[in-house]
Amino acid sequence: MKIMIVSEWYSENMGYAENFLPKAFGKLGHEVHLVTSDLQVYATSPDYNEVYRPKLGDAxxxxxxxxxxxxxxxxxxxxFCRLGxxxxGLEEKVREVKPDVIYCFEILQRTTLLLAKLKVKYRYLLFCESRLHSSIFNPPRNLFYQFKFWINIKLMGLPVIIDNVDKxxxxxxxxxxxxxxxxxxxHDRCEISSLAVETDLFNATYDDFKVNQLRRNLGFCEGDIVCVYTGRFTEEKSPLILALAIQYLHERGYQRFKGLFVGRGSLQYNSKISRCTGCVVTPFVSPEFLPTVYHASDIGVWPLQESNSQLDAMACGLPIIINDSVWDDDKFDGCGLKFKKGDVKDLADKILSLSGKELRISMGCVGSSRVIKHYSWEALAKKKLNSFLSLTSC
Known part of the structure; x- marks a missing residue:
């Protein structure tokens, strides 16, 4: 099968679906083409030069x-325009590749609308992922905003997209x-399909020497319990909530709890985290080094928005703490805890409840086993291919 994946942007050496899904399809023996722009991920962000350029280079x-x-x-x-x-040359690329299947990453995008319009002409199957989590979506609350919402999404081509996307x-x-x-x-046009993990890279097998060396380099002692957050440092992700929870624990006398923040944000946001007692901030690292970061930690905490990093950390054997607005109970059942969204003290209490090493190890084993069984890129690719093939044969 010839598969074209279309992504608005792409950066080498990142851990996103556009990095791993093409590889997974390719390893299963299919001809795969990833078509994207000349932009790095987050290239349109106003703070790209400050936050992302040091790791990714020019936008x-x-x-x-x-x-x-x-x-x-x-x-x-x-x-880039206000609509995305x-x-x-996307149509020319479709004509050149002649795909059997096209896969794209979000519903209301200009690229998705164009591919929906071209589908009849070039006769491919069209599939579209969506990541419209409740943590980032603000639904219309009254009749006026509902009317405005519907006008906007119709102008963005939603009816055309719905009519032409196969699943x-x-x-x-x-x-x-x-x-x-x-x-x-x-409902019958949808199939829930989680993000996934490169389990050859992220797993519970680790090197004691590398882990202990990293902990020493970061200033952590043997008895410290390290709570790690990885990703962007922004208000939307709110890693500062974790930093404040660690500081609150120190104020209560629980000084062996430490916070490790791996990523980057604005200088102002970075400094807010760094000023919190017990917290260490370090820049983005390569995906190849991230497993060592997780193995050197004890608890993974993502205070606000969902992140694929949660699955990566689970695969490495970490128990996870998320906020109580996250719906995905099946994924985190037995290997994660929830705290009251935005409540620093409740997060601190949940961290404190994971003081016992045996409990953390037990929860970590549940998570890593679940990821290997259900959330590897290979398993995800096979599941999607079954959906492709079922419609191809119709």
């Missing part, structure tokens, strides 16, 4: 066709709820 990169181990990367010129990113893949239960209720997509 725009070289266009061209680049052969990877398991897929072919196509980078086209692009421009436009990948130039939607919401990545979680709350996403399924949002796109069926507010986008009015039929």
């Amino acid at each position: 725009r990169v070289k266009v061209g066709i680049f052969k990877k181990n398991d897929f072919t990367l196509h980078r086209n010129k692009s421009f 990113i436009e990948i130039l 939607f893949f919401p990545i979680a239960n709350d996403v399924f709820y949002n796109i069926t209720k507010y986008y009015t997509i039929a």
